[in-house]
Amino acid sequence: MAIKLYDYSLSGSCYKVRLLLDFLELDYEKRQMDFYPGREHRSLEFKQLNPLGQLPVLEDDGVRLRDAQAILCHLANKYDRSGQWLPRDPGSFGSVMMWLMFAGGELMAASAARLHDALGYDLDIEAARRNAHAAFRILDDHLTKREIEGGTWIVGEHPTLADIACFPYTALSSDGGIGREDYPALRNWLRAFHHLPKFKAMSGIAEFA
Amino acid sequence: MARTRDTVVLNEWVACGWPDKVAVGESYRTAIFGQDIEVARLGKDAFGIFELDEAGRRGRQLPVQVRYCCVFTTLGEPTRPLPEIAEFDEPDRRIASCGSVGVHTSPYRIIENFLDMAHFSFVHTDILGAEDRTEVLAYKTEHRRDVDEIWAIDCQFFQPAASRASKDGQMTTYAYRVMSPFSVMLYKNVFGDDTRNDAICVFVQPMQETECLAYMPMALVDPDSAMASIIDFQQTIFLQDRVILENQRPALLPLDPGREVPTRADASSIAFRRWLKAQNLQFGIYEKQAA
Numbered sequence: 001m002a003i004k005l006y007d008y009s010l011s012g013s014c015y016k017v018r019l020l021l022d023f024l025e026l027d028y029e030k031r032q033m034d035f036y037p038g039r040e041h042r043s044l045e046f047k048q049l050n051p052l053g054q055l056p057v058l059e060d061d062g063v064r065l066r067d068a069q070a071i072l073c074h075l076a077n078k079y080d081r082s083g084q085w086l087p088r089d090p091g092s093f094g095s096v097m098m099w100l101m102f103a104g105g106e107l108m109a110a111s112a113a114r115l116h117d118a119l120g121y122d123l124d125i126e127a128a129r130r131n132a133h134a135a136f137r138i139l140d141d142h143l144t145k146r147e148i149e150g151g152t153w154i155v156g157e158h159p160t161l162a163d164i165a166c167f168p169y170t171a172l173s174s175d176g177g178i179g180r181e182d183y184p185a186l187r188n189w190l191r192a193f194h195h196l197p198k199f200k201a202m203s204g205i206a207e208f209a
Numbered sequence: 210m211a212r213t214r215d216t217v218v219l220n221e222w223v224a225c226g227w228p229d230k231v232a233v234g235e236s237y238r239t240a241i242f243g244q245d246i247e248v249a250r251l252g253k254d255a256f257g258i259f260e261l262d263e264a265g266r267r268g269r270q271l272p273v274q275v276r277y278c279c280v281f282t283t284l285g286e287p288t289r290p291l292p293e294i295a296e297f298d299e300p301d302r303r304i305a306s307c308g309s310v311g312v313h314t315s316p317y318r319i320i321e322n323f324l325d326m327a328h329f330s331f332v333h334t335d336i337l338g339a340e341d342r343t344e345v346l347a348y349k350t351e352h353r354r355d356v357d358e359i360w361a362i363d364c365q366f367f368q369p370a371a372s373r374a375s376k377d378g379q380m381t382t383y384a385y386r387v388m389s390p391f392s393v394m395l396y397k398n399v400f401g402d403d404t405r406n407d408a409i410c411v412f413v414q415p416m417q418e419t420e421c422l423a424y425m426p427m428a429l430v431d432p433d434s435a436m437a438s439i440i441d442f443q444q445t446i447f448l449q450d451r452v453i454l455e456n457q458r459p460a461l462l463p464l465d466p467g468r469e470v471p472t473r474a475d476a477s478s479i480a481f482r483r484w485l486k487a488q489n490l491q492f493g494i495y496e497k498q499a500a
Contacts, residue, residue: 008441009441009444009445010441010444010445010448032435032437032438032441033437033441034436034437034440034441036308036444037227037229037230037306037307037308037309037440038436038437038440040437117311117313118310118311118448118451119308119310119311120308120309120311120422174452174455175448175451175452177313203444203445203446203447203448203449203451203452204448204449204451204452207334
């Protein structure tokens with residue numbers, strides 16, 4: 001098999017990549033990592049693949065990539081003939097990139113809260129939840145505007161990489177004690193995402209919404 | 210945070226870590242029953258555990274046992290020893306420590322969920338249960354008075370992927386064993402071999418009444434799967450449960466039989482709750498709130 005994913009089932013970042021691989025119906029090999037409690041991603045062997053010591057890592061015909069957002073772009077660029085997931089038109093490309101950066105940046109506060117609550121990571125949980133709520137506010141405001149415009153997705157008329165990248169840690173937020181009561185547009189968007197063809201849930205996310 | 214005055218639970222051994230949680234020479238702080246403690250790793254399997262006062266100063270040193278990939282301690286005077294689980298001593302077993310997972314609910318809800326088969330098809334769809342085969346066949350429960358344990362035996366459930374070693378669906382045979390209010394395990398027949406059982410435990414560390422850590426050591430017959438894959442399988446299952454557990458209300462466990470209406474499939478839960486009630490537990494129980 002050409003594509004190999006260094007994976008951890010409970011990782012929302014790995015889940016981003018698994019979602020796109022499923023949406024594109026791509027075969028791939030999984031290398032399960034003992035992220036917790038073994039901290040295999042911090043081992044010397046793994047740091048030779050990714051010196052940052054982070055999951056996921058993807059190998060594809062001699063290309064080795066880290067960072068979930070970069071991997072999404074690689075897969076869409078190489079395999080998505082429809083061009084839907086990574087639109088190239090000047091009106092959409094930059095916006096998709098902007099929300100990809102948001103997913104790998106501000107939204108990761110929700111991941112931190114989950115690591116604290118579920119896996120006992122020692123970090124400032126109040127700050128993590130506060131920052132996650134601030135990020136959710138921004139995404140919910142944007143999705144409210146999209147609803148007023150008659151749109152469902154973060155950018156344009158179809159789901160894009162921006163939706164895939166923003167979905168996991170938003171949908172997993174209650175694992176970190178972050179409620180979504182105050183974000184009605186965000187909840188509508190999550191529900192729409194659940195109904196995408198070939199959608200698969202992960203632990204902590206309901207199969208149906 | 211106040212330490213409970215419930216002497217029944219204080220007299221139990223409870224898990225408070227696993228050996229590789231910290232390096233030798235390091236320590237960490239945690240809590241049991243509302244009491245802050247410090248766990249210091251002195252050697253590979255040597256630990257010093259201390260109560261901490263409100264200023265964080267070390268006080269009384271607590272007893273320690275290291276077994277089943279867990280570090281156990283107690284704040285009281287246990288009459289019940291740690292359980293004997295022979296499978297962990299069998300030479301060909303794969304022993305997996307899955308670390309701990311935090312769960313915001315009563316310790317007994319974690320135990321009770323572990324005993325429940327009716328949720329397999331809905332929460333662990335395509336793994337421990339299938340949506341078109343949801344029936345929980347009749348099984349037996351026992352209070353084994355010589356060891357004061359609750360057992361559920363002759364349990365059967367159809368499982369599409371009973372373990373990481375499974376290559377196909379099977380009718381899995383289970384026996385469940387509640388060894389203390391904070392520890393439970395199951396025996397399930399190994400894929401393709403009815404003569405041997407995988408042994409899977411859950412030890413609960415009750416930090417506070419509705420704040421727990423769950424430890425899931427396993428002793429499996431599975432020569433082929435990578436350890437990372439075995440751990441990944443178990444954690445996938447447990448985090449499917451966790452989101453359900455944290456949404457159960459009330460979080461404290463009700464023991465009044467009229468509060469939550471059981472069905473026949475809940476026979477093990479009924480036996481467990483009766484047994485808890487007979488012990489006159491207070492910590493983590495709903496009713497005392499109303500009293």
